[in-house]
Amino acid sequence: MMDLSDLTLLLTQFRFIRPVWLLLFVPFAWLFYVQWKSQEAGSQWQRTLPEHLRKALTVGGSGWRRQLPLLILMLTTILVILVCAGPTWKKQPSPFHEDKTPLIVLMDTSQAMLEKDVAPDRLTRAKQKVEDLLAIRAGGGNALIAYAATAHVAMPLTRDIAVFKPMLEALSPEIMPREGKNAASAISLIQQQLQRRDIPGTVLLISNDVSAQSISQFHDYFSQHQHQLLVLAAGDNTRTSDLPLNMNHLNALVDMSNADLHALTVDDTDVEWIKRKVENHAALNASTHQPWQDMGYYLLFPVALLLLLWFRRGWLVQWSVAALAVVTLLAVPEPVYAESVHQVNLDSQKSAPPEPDVGERLKQFWLDLWLTPDQQGQWYFRRGDYLEAAEHFADPLWKGVAYYYASQFNAAHTVFMQSSEEVMQFNAANALAHQREYVAALKLLRELVKTYPDNAAMQHNLQVIEGIIEEINQFSESQSGGENANEGSVELGDEPQTADGADEQTNTQVMIQDKLTAEQLLGDEAIANKWLERVEADPKMFLRSKFSIQYQQAQEP
Known part of the structure; x- marks a missing residue:
């Protein structure tokens, strides 16, 4: 279902990639006019005959039926010319996630989100909606900010959904340093997450209410930036609640901040709405360096259906042959010239893949007849079969990008490192970061x-990696048992003693007192795995400790 953002995108972005082809309307309009007049003149003598003789002597119909083949040919010609002109209203998606619009989930984690007017409760349902959104969102960085009386970054911008989900699940009012509800306290964190991005982002606020002060501050911020604000109303006014959904305040926020509002739904309507809003906002603010995506190829389907009518006897067969020739020329893919490279065996330990069946062999034979390896890779890539695309690409850049999109970051890094070119080395660093090889990256x-x-992109990613390592350093400091450590500190030294069915026991007397740096944590695989296992085992404890430290630091003069 098209909404206002879809219409705005279509009206503001619509253009022709090859507008010179539209000049063909002039000669074809003249030819059709001449043909129309010729047929009209040929039928003048029929009007002098009596009606009963005209019906007996006329073959092939009369009136509009006689002109029908010419009218269908005119429509087909118009569609073919439009295909040649290349209508479009959106840019081609970039193969690199750095060019995707960032999404910041601003989650209300106050006591009001535990109300059960939405089953099982508002916060749980909101988490489910965010997980569904991440599952269908194609690329892009996602950040998570939790707020109650104060706001804290639970997860900085990342494309790794596996890391994002545990932090999302750990959100609850009990991990927040203070009770309350102050959405405006997150504005500085939003600005911090988005200021390094070259394109405007989207902020998704999930809450049941906002204060008048927050409305005013959100208005001030979003009126000065091109970022988009979406509001997901958490609650149901048809059911009783101690802290009900305040649609008046949310609507006031939407009106003043030029935002969009949607209520939580039982189905995935709200999730699809958010996804469409994010994509449209990204398209409206896409980089001018991105090529336009040719949408004219979809018009070939009605052209093919109209051409089927030309098999009827007497329907200007000579015109249909010419039109079919034009369509055939349009359908021929442009050649792609790529450097041939040797494909590296990325996993010699795996067993040999099974032999393809007859259908697959026939399909591959047919593709080999018409498409080069790189064109076949593009064909699979556009359909989202990135791993298959990587197997077909000969161009090392596109092969690495396909592995990257397939989340085979080790394979992507191997391919990117085959070349010392700037873009290849940059992508190799990104692949390392996605493998959590932060020090190497x-x-x-x-x-x-x-x-x-x-x-600028390299400098931005360098700052991001440095920020990640700084976060690890801060967490290591909080776990060191120093003066800022709290009850949430964990042991990074000896193997913890556990028993079947018993809780894990730790001895505070043997906790490591030395602070481990990020290089030490990530340089030693055994320590890194132990650290990650402990963090992933109880992300709620990690967030409580992190938020508490941030709150204490903010209170210091």
Whole structure:
């Protein structure tokens, strides 16, 4: 279902990629006019005959039926010319997630979100909606900010859904340092997450109410930035609740901040609405360097249906042959010239893949007849079969991108490292980061920034990696048993003693007192795995400790 954002996108972005082809309307309009007049003149003598003789002597019908073949040919010609002109209203999606619009989920984690007017409760339902959104969202960074009386970053912008979900599940009012509801306290964190991005982002606020002060501050912020604000109303006014859904305040926020509002639904209507809003906002603010996506190929389907009518006897067969020739020329894919490279065996330990069946062999034979390996890779890539696309690509850049999109980051890194080109090395660093090889990615990015100091994307990613390592350093400091440590500190040293069916026991007397840096944590695989296992085992404890430290630091003069 099309909404206002879809219509705005269509009206503001619509254009022709190859507008010169529209000049063909002039000669074809003249030819059709001449043909129409010729047929009209040929039928003048019929009007002098009596009606009963005209019906007996006329073959092939009369009136509009006689002109029907010409009218259908005119329609077919118009569609073919439009295909040649390349109508479009959106940019091609970038193969790199850095160019995707960021999404910040601003989650209300106050006591009001535990109300059960929405089963099982508002907060649980909101978490489910965010998980559904992440599952269908194609790329892009996602950040999570939780707020009650104060706001805290639970997860900075990341494309790794596996890391995002545990932090989302750990959100609850009990991990927040103070009770209350102050959505405006998250504005500085939103600005911090989005200021390094070159394109405007989307902020998704999930709450049942906002204060007048927050409405005013959100208005001030979003009126000065191109970021989009979406509001998901958590609650149901048809059921009783101690802290009911306040649609008046939410509507006031929407009106003043030029935002959009949607209520929680039982089905996935709200999730699809958010996804469409995010994509449309990204398309409206897409980089001017991105090529336009040719949407004219969809018109070939009605053209093919109209051409079927030309098999009827007497329907200007000579015109249909010419039109079919034009469509055939349009359907021929443009050649792609790529450097042939040797494909690396990425996993020699795996067993040999099974032999393809007859259908697959016939399909591959047919593709080999008409498409180069890179064109076949593009064919699979556009259909979302990224792993199959990587197997077909000969161009090392596109092969690595396909592995990257398939989340085969080790394979992508191997392919990218085959070349010392700027873009290949940059993508190799990104692949390392997605494998949580932060130290290796940091070293490679530092070298690249020295070599290419004008590359803003490299500098941005370097800052992101440094921020991740700084977060690890801060967490390591909170676990060191120092003066800022609290009850949530965990042991990073000896193997914890556990028993079947018993809770894990830790001895505070043997906790590691030395602070481990990020390089030490990530440089030693055994320590890194132990640290990640402990964090993933209880993310709620991690967030409580993190939020408490941030709150204490904010209170210090």
